[in-house]
Amino acid sequence: MKAFLLCRDRDFDFRQTPPSSNNTLIPDLALDTLFSAMANRDEFLLSVAESVVLGSLDNDLGTILYRQSILKDCLTNPEIARGLYALAREGIQCERKGSWVFASKYPTGILSRGIEVLNYLIEVLRKFRSASEQYGPKFESEGFRNLFAMLEAELTDEYFASVKAHLKEMKFRAGVLISAHLGKGNKGENYVLRKSRTKQHWLISWLQQYFGIRESGYTFVLDPRDENGARALSEMNDRGINLVANSLAQSTDHILDFFKILTAELAFYIGCLNLREQLAKKGEPICWPEPLTATERKHSFHGLYDVCLSLCLRQRVIGNDANADEKDLIIITGANQGGKSTFLRSVGLAQLMMQAGMFVPAESFSANMCPSVFTHFKREEDASMKSGKFDEELTRMSEIAEHLIPNSMLLFNESFAATNEREGSEVARQIVSALLEKGYKIFFVSHQYTFASGFHAKRQKNTLFLRAERESDGTRTFKLVEAEPLETSYGEDLYNQIFGEPSGVEHAGSASEHRSQAIPN
Amino acid sequence: MGEMREHLATAGKVYYDYQKRRYFLDALGTYCEAVVSFAQELLLVSLRSRGFTSFRSYLQRYIESEPFRSLLAEVQKLNTDLSSITYTVNVRLGGFTVRRYEDQVDYTAEVEETFQKFKQGAVKNYKVDFENRLQMNHIEAKILEFVVRLYPEIFTYLDELYDRNSDYLDKTIERFDREIQFYIAYLEYCESIERTGLKFCYPEISNQSKEVYNSEGFDLALAHQLAITSAGTVCNDFYLKDPERIFVVSGPNQGGKTTFARAFGQIHYLASIGCLVPGKESRLFLFDKILTHFEKQENMANLQGKLQDDVRRIHEILEEATSNSLIIMNEIFTSTTLRDALFLSKKVIEKIIQRDAVCLWVTFVDELASFSHHVVSLVSMVDPEDPTIRTFKVLRRPAAGLSYALSLAEKHELTFEQLKARIKP
Secondary structure (H helix, E strand, O other), X not given: OOOXXXXXXXXXXOOOOOOOOXXXXXXXXXXXXXXXXXXXXXXXXXXHHHHHHHOOOOOOHHHHHHHHHHHHHXXXXXXXXXXXXXHHHHHHHHHHHOOOOOOOOOHHHXXXXXXXXXXXXXXXXXXXXXXXXXXXXXXXXXXXXXXXXXXXXXXXXXXXXXXXXXXXXXXXXXXXXXXXXXXXXXXXXXXXXXOOOOOOOHHHHHHHHHOOOOOOOEEEEOOOOOHHHHHHHHHHHHHHHHHHHHXXXXXXXXXXXXXXXXXXXXXXXXXXXXXXXXXXXXXOOXXXXXXXXXXXXXXXXXXXXXXXXXXXXXXXXXXXXXXXXXXXXXXXXXXXXXXXXXXXXXXXXXXXHHHHOOOEOOOEXXXXXOOOEEEEEOOOOOXXXXXXXXXHHHHHHHHHHHHOOOOOEEEEEOOOOOOOHHHHHHHHHHHHHHHHHXXXXXXXXXXXXXXXXXXXXXXXXXXXXXXXXXXXXXXXXXXXXXXXXXXXXXXXHHXXXXXXXXXXXXXXXXXXXXXXXXXXX | OHHXXXXXXXXXXXXXXXXXXXXXXXXXXXXXXXXXXXXXXXXXXXXXXXXXXXXXXHHHHHHHOHHHHHHHHHHHHHHHHHHOOEEEEEEEOOEXXXXXXXXXXXXXXXXXXXXXXXXXXXXXXXXXXXOOOOOOOHHHHHXXXXXXXXXXXXXXXXXXXXXXXXXXXXXXXXXHHHHHHHHHHHHHHHHHHHOOOOOEEOOEEEOOOOOOEEEEEOOHHHHHHHHHHOOOOOOEEEEOOOOOOEEEEEOOOOOOHHHHHHHHHHHHHHHHOOOOEEOOEEEEEOOOOXXXXXXXXXXXXXXXXXXXXXXXXXXXXXXXXXXXXXXXXXXXXXXXXXXXXXXXXXXHHHHHHHHOOEEEEEOOOHHHHHOOOOEEEEEEEEOOOOOOOEEEEEEEOOOOOOOHHHHHHHHOOOOHHHHHHHOOO
């Protein structure tokens, strides 16, 4: 019996080692905010959200669509989905209901505990079957339909009856029957528990005995005062039931594991439900993304917003539109605090969510899958000297290069800027050019005009330039438009704002020259 | 054979008769099997030594003899019979019943079958490990007694076999078993060292020529220890050309001098008892005595006493030594002034030269190294780039005086200036 709610043909591996890029993905994309929204203060939901979102980059197209349809079922029947989740958790609780919480050292104890816990588990399995009979028709996804069909086929009334019979038999009211061989030094070994033949008619067994076909055997009766003998006899009994006790305890564990896996796999969808509810409260849109295979180049969307930013703010956040189909390199330039980093994060988040099988924070979204997402963001906390910092950037880049998988996506945020512009641009240019040759998809936020304009001058078809807009009075719209890079990032505005000097007043120096160049009229 | 001895020892220890007899049967079985398979394997290898070939023909005659062959057949039959016995015990509160097994089904399998559908991944093992005691308790003994009653023919046969074969062990084979252990143990020991890339060889041995020679030799004890930690062992060569008789080894502390001296002695001693010696190629002198003086750490004795001991011991050695002896001395006369040491050493070396004995002498008295044309000076080397690094190579070089100790001190910040700076007023 398998849950198979995250992958069509296998259990999701919650213990897999996450890709090495995760160390940077979580802080760079502010994934913790996403995970806590999904968790809704439940630690288990949190860990499941984290494992599934980060462990799903290698999903194929089929798995994404498989999960999408299961999630759609959950969004349609949120109460039933939560009910099933609660029931699966009840299954796990059975482990703690037994009178012996810890496994005994003796087979007799292990067996009794197994029987007790199994009795509880059987009851939960019964409830599952009736839930599946009751709610099954409301679910349309392949995943849920298979789960319900399996529960009904495997957990029949006859099956429950045979389990009950075994649980009763295993109390061994008539003593245990053990077979053995003579081992070393004629001591008994290979103790195997045998089923006594109770069904044989008494007349047949009497006849067999009478005609000498069956020996009556030799019987020993223990002296009631023989304590050593009683102890030895009970050890013999334990040796006999050792294997069956093990088998029963392991079966108990298997059923518990089934509930654990079911709980964990359902937990992911419960997390998605939580997230949807929070976004719905704010009136933020969600959409079902359309994934394409990794070798294609597709990235077009409307109203794509940074879900983590939105979760932190009271008001809605501004979404972006773009069409980057057939593009390998997207260079984002423009105003400081104009929403470039936010946009970069929204691209990464949407990609991870789509590939995990979730909905995406946008009005519409379609992109090719990427087997891995890497972030190379400026480390602002780094207080070391310039050369040291640049060195650190290159170290991180070389770590990324170690783990690259073809068709991966790389998000650069003001990378290689910890040196003078000419040199930094040249390094960036060489790195980006190499990555492009190898077919990677790159989003690059940069202030480096030499770098950006260099690519612009090449006028290659696979490059798209986006720019953070600003009105002519200096206010930011937080919206990106398709536009060529400019030589200033409006740092002067920021300066003016912070130093409290009015915008538009000319200062001596190059900044103002740039500005006049940058903004005609 | 070791296994057989173990079975016999067990048979002596266990309490119940049929337990004893079964262990005795095991000993017999092991013995027969070992002898037969050993005899067969010996036929497949080419043997050259006189000792081995004659033992091989003895063994062939033995295994083809009538008594041995019938013993083998009886043991095999009895073992088959005993292992065919399967019985059941019906354990109840306060008693049990023993019967022959009647094909009842395995209940564990049935239970497993029922819960098969829930199988997920790997789960914990709940099997309890029972202590398998050698002795039987009286319940087990009672069960065995019932089993004996269920299968009387088989156990009567066991009794007979036991009574008839109390002296089954062949004396020659028993002796061979003991003696061969030495060769095996030594070869295994060599092999474990050879795995680290070191070499062993059979030396050419002479009782005339004192022109000894050995290439790529090493200290066995060190090589064995380093084989465990898989570190490399440094090999060294040595040779004497007439009229050279005495190696004087000097050089830095912990530079491998003592190790070299030990290796020198080991190589000669092993050669004298017919063993492989460490090294790639070797020509050695068969000595009559090997006399050594290695400094002992005697905490009790005062300095005077120690020097006295040293001199007395040297005196004994020189008394005992003949022109065919091998003398190895390691750092003697350390507990006196350099002038005394030099004086004593010179006297001793004169005596050794008079004796014409082969000698290796580890010393810090560099002057000895150029004493006469009978003396060869060997020095434990350091890395020329960094004198604090020892190479553990011992080569023919003129003795170099003491410069290394200073660099070592510097490394530990213990030179005069350093120490002065470290110690605050």
